[in-house]
Amino acid sequence: MFTGSIVALITPMTKNGLIDWNSLKKLINYHVNNGTTAIVSVGTTGETATLNCREHYDIVMKTLEISDGRIPIIAGTGANSTAEAIALTSRFNDSGIVGCLTVTPYYNCPNQEGLYQHFKAIAESTELLQILYNVPMRTGCDILPSTVARLSEIKNIIGIKEATGNLNRVSKLRALINEKFLLLSGDDASALDFMQLGGQGVISVTANVAAKEMAQLCTLARTGKYTEAHYLNQRLMPLHHNLFIEPNPIPVKWACKALGLIETHTMRLPMTPLTKKGSQVIKQTLINVGLL
Template structure:
């Protein structure tokens, strides 16, 4: 259902920290033009942790409106409270979203049984396709392969965004999960290797400002043209690194503003603006790459 370059879209804000609809429309159209394969709206890169539930759904609905059915929208609906995830998911059932992306419950640090029951409960309360999201370094818990395999047997749990950094898990999950269970990288740095091992694409931070190159790289890799794909990836590798020099999405919002995709790089506390040192480094790299030319 989903493959290739899927952008983990930033949520553009004005100077007061409210949604900037004009900038959101601009970046959605940028991804349509550059043939990004899908958009994740209000995932962790979209600052879901600092948006209230009404704001959360408002950003998703505006993203859907601006996309105008030209690109699939995956909604971030994860929470560390199972009941809250269910409520948010049910609110979006008739919205037109293509799927939900559910991050593992952060801070709670549930057991594997708790993780299974959490995702099972969400899936059983909706017909929407569900994509699991494992990012242990941000959530404090790790969704292990045996739990993923068990969850894959639930009909509307269709795949996994994996940002564990452990590429050895891919083959294990592929062998024992249900047929057509999607494996999608959640890490730009290792995304090409992930695809080469059998993954179907990446949910990408870098794609926010390098949509054309990320789309092309993934398309080549999925077609088996790994040498050409690696040439593009080598070009982007410094960006993959620099965009995580400070907590995501601090660098990517500054970079998107620098190339003219969004009006301001505003964030909500407790996130703070990019340091002067990293602004200078990013500016030099981006200026040498001609990123916003497509």
């Protein structure tokens, strides 16, 4: 359940900015029916930064309810305050989620010892499985392989979403950590290479609109069919790149709306709708890839 194509699910919203529960149900069914192995609920792509605490909890729990055991649910539970991250994580104890995705503390930029102590404290506060999330471009904070290796010795820290796009990290992590520790790509464009070097899957933005294709890509990679995997990946590459022509999740929400997966592509400030130029690019990309 922690390998293959795991979707970083968007949070659908109505025109007035409320959570669109009907579209959420449609999205979950789409992923169940198209081979996605797990859902990350309320991560970066799920707009956690503009949701309040009650909404955050409600979305995860509603996702659990709708999924009804058909697909594992991972909750985004990161914060730049250790106490806040522990409090958020504790709300999901005994909830039915299979684990947590916990981002490095953003803005305050702790050193490596601070990162170690932060994640150690969270893990020791719960029995929930923990996946570290490293995305320095957004957080200004990079957890190094040596620190990940220390954290891997804590029994319920089971893997990392490595979103640097730096493929050298795979071999460095593998050299320091046993093979049971999960290495998941957080960068769609380099995910196939990441898996070929020893990663077990991807937490994907692209999967929001190409769930079947991303599931196929991961299956091909995991069974060693790299020629076929590279062919499919080249077809998807424009999507991997163009879904980031404006800040995530602006383009992918527009794409989901274009494909009829959600009713509106509403964003909350400070995120704004996709520009006219951007919409033209995404529409043509969806056509070129064969999704529209």
